[in-house]
Amino acid sequence: MRKPDGKIVLLGDMNVGKTSLLQRYMERRFPDTVSTVGGAFYLKQWRSYNISIWDTAGREQFHGLGSMYCRGAAAVILTYDVNHAQSLLELEDRFLGLTDTASADCLFAIVGNKVDLSEEGPGDGGQDGGHGPGPAGVGAAPRLPKQVQPEDAVALYKKILKYKMLDEKDVPAAEQMCFETSAKTGHNVDLLFETLFDMVVPVILRQRAQGPPQTVDIAPCGPPARTRSGCCA
Amino acid sequence: MDGFIRSRSRPAAAMMSTKAFTLVPAVEREQLMGDRERVSLECVECCGRNLYLGTSDCFVYHFLLEEKTLPTGTATFTATRQLHRHLGFKKAVNELRAASALSRLLVLCDGCISLVHMLSLEPVPSGARIKGAAAFALNENPVSGDPFCVEVCIISVKRRTIQVFLVYEDRVQIVREVSTPEQPLAVAVDGHFLCLALSTQYIILNYSTGASQDLFPYCSEEKRPIVKRIGRQEFLLAGPGGLGMFATVAGISQRAPVHWSENVIGAAVCFPYVIALDDEFITVHSMLDQQQKQTLPFKEGHILQDFEGRVIVATNKGVYILVPRPLEEQVQGLLASHRVEEALVLAKGARRNIPKEKFQVMYRRVLQQAGFIQFAQLQFLEAKELFRSGQLDVRELISLYPFLLPTSSSFTRSHPPLHEYADLNQLTQGDQEKVTRCKRFLMSYLNEVRSTEMANGYKEDVDTALLKLYAEADHDSLLDLLVTENFCLLTDSAAWLEKHKKYFALGLLYHYNKQDAAAVQLWVNIVNGDVQDATRSDLYEYVVDFLTYSLDPDLVWTYADWVLQKSQEVGVQVFTKRPLDDQQGSFNPDDIITCLKKYPRALVKYLEHLVMDRRLQREEYHTHLAMLYLDEVLQQKPGANATGAAVTETRAKLRHLLQKSDSYRVHFLLDRIRGAGLPMESAILHGKLEQHEDALRILVHELADFPAAEDYCLWRSEGRDPPYRQRLFHLLLALYLGPGPSSTELTVAAVDLLNRHAAEFDAAQVLQLLPGSWSVQLLCPFLTGAVRDSIHARRTTQVAVGLAKSENLIYKYDKMKLKGSSVRLSDKKLCQLCQTPFSEPAFVRFPNGGLVHTHCAASRHTNPRSPSPGART
Ligand SMILES: Nc1nc2c(ncn2[C@@H]2O[C@H](COP(=O)(O)OP(=O)(O)OP(=O)(O)O)[C@@H](O)[C@H]2O)c(=O)[nH]1
């Protein structure tokens, strides 16, 4: 097995389409998925680098694993469902805290998925998009007005910067890092991943230059925002 | 390559074709506790052949395990009971660990770890022990480096405390105590790193620095934690939702989790498998792809542990061993379900367990099989790599393609077969596009392989197959193959080439096999249009070239007429371009000339070759060639008198020959030319006969070509002495000034001649000839030259006279000197060569004064070994 040079982690509520996005990109298809258990990863060769992309489980039950998956990550993709406002709120409430363990110069992308389902979306319309529980499974017919606007994602991005105490000037612009995608039609999926790969390469190089990662990092740079939840809550 | 490794859960049922393990009983309950119903087995340790069991009634049992392999390939175990010992408490034995380097068994019972001897089970006399331990773990990656101690890490009965000890043969020493944020419940160690299950989360704790790192939360009230070291710096942990989570000492996960059931009790690792135990099943997952591979029903299990690769499960009453299925079988199972990567990893993993030679044979075969699987999926790059690393006998691959192996090939496929395919058609199910791709692959593969040692021993099979593929695909490399060193088998290849109408190539094949006659016949047939093959548009020239360099004269003669009929000019090259040393024997010029009688243009070329290139001086060739030129000139003359490039060209050749050659019969030609209106040629011929006046008269009077006349003089006087040349020039001048109607042209010519060639004339004579009316001005250059020449001549002559006189004086002096002294012969004077006295008055005296007999002097010149008399004195 090849050793990855860098890590990208997909985070987001269950059913927003993380697994579907990854499969669309890696396998060029949109198969039926089952809700992810635990996590899974792909290894992607980008130029001369091996990048591991972790698909995490959105289910509450596995929430506790997130911090470990994010440890040392070079980029985090925060995924929500554009037709499901709550999924965006969850990113801030539940998932942002998990990224404290990520690399100090970790990149953040915010991705609104399933644009094919909403009225303004570029999708092919008609077909059933989601299934299973949650308001995201809107079923076959009428297209709904999009519940989350791109501006909302941009606002979240800026909040993240504040949370991380980063200066907007030092990081990619919000417009560059907020995407609206459809795993179903493939809309913006390649753009999302490949933009990120290109941005991650310099991060990898910087990490390398700094030598092997500090094994123990007891003082994460962000404020302690652990949300302890899960079975023991 | 844009490759990726997939690592995610798929429905388990589809994946369970492997049988990685079989469950074999090792110790049965009768052996252990007989009929003591309420007693149960609490813990197990296995170290080499030693198996230790601890019971709830405070006994430790020692067994020796013996492994036997049944003819079916499966292993069985018999455990022979050795000593057993009661530890003297009323408590259960909680844990057992052997430290074989110390011959000690560490026994945890009643909160105390005591050291007992591995065989006698007697406590060490010193009574050394670790008190206050709730649980313990051995460090399998110890930091101390001391082989006579083991590192033991205990969960202390003190709250939130971990202690690290060094345990020696008969003493223990605490080295560290660390406190933890919460109460630890389970521990594993690797180097300085402790992996701990606390009450609400797993953490990594560096006991040397005290730094800790959270891994993930879990709920100890709901289930028992599992912390298991699986290899260098990596642990396996029971996570939420029945996950088996992997974590490194750096606190990251490098493998995706495996998905167990919710109530897993124990986990073990037997690379590449992770084994888990719950109340009903033993499940086997692969660490490589996280898939579940096998499920074994197993009720009431409560211990699952691995010991140096041996996996043991136990119920309260009995001990079982999970025996890996024979590797071969597992690998074959994986291959059968086309799981190449897994099969390879598994096979490779066996490197440590089986002898090197056996491993190599096995592994090579797996590589080859894997190669065929990839091949069948048209993953050619991967297949190639596997074939190469597996050192596949290429014929295995070739034999998949119908008809490619030569009929004579002794090859039979290996048994058991490396793949399931009869042939390519079956493999591709007749999909022609796929067939083509497979063929293209084989072409490139064979081409790469043929020059390597992989082809050794069956180069014929490889090259013949390659030839067939090339021929079939109309590939350019077919010709390259045939004109370079190759091992194509004649009969097989010939039939195939014929079938595919590759006649030109077939010719090359014949040629390569020293059957030039067949080759040429075939090519001639192509040129003649009897068979069709457009490989070479210049095949005729090719054949000519081929014959030119052919070493077989019969072949050349056989096809001489054919090549000449096609083109005299090109055809004749088989004679003219032939390497010279080759022209001597079977290619006698006379024979060739006879042969060429019917082909006049070819004949001209050939004679030119003899005369100009080879400079043969045979009169016949020269005369013949001149005659042929002449014939042509005469033939062409009436039609296009003065014009026509061809006329001038042949004439130019004719003149050139007449001028340069001295070998033709001049009179004969002169007769032929007479009256034919070829004045220039006549002039040349007259010149050859030294009939300079005739020649020059033609040039001056008939042709009025004054430069030619001058050239004539130069030409004819080449290599002659100056008077001869002078004579010619005077002759010419005389013609210019001669009687008859003197034209201005002739006068001008005469002036020019004199001025230009002043040196060639005897000025005194010339002056006599010149008309008195000519001005000095007119002849100025001539006169100046003449005067200077004459003065120069006088002076050089004077110098010569002076030199000759002085030379003469020198000789005179020498002569005087030699005459000056006399030689006296007496009995005492001996000949310098034979050392005998002189008996006659005649003798020879060398310039250095030495005297010898006349006969000795004579023999000295014939006998080089006699010493030179000059050297002796
Ligand atoms: N119409 C539509 N449906 C989508 C899209 N992406 C995902 N889905 C559907 O949404 C459902 C959930 O997708 P997943 O990819 O499994 O979601 P997830 O984020 O991986 O969920 P968890 O693994 O539980 O965290 C599936 O039924 C998908 O088919 C999309 O872009 N458009």
Ligand SMILES: [Mg+2]
């Ligand atoms: Mg998922």
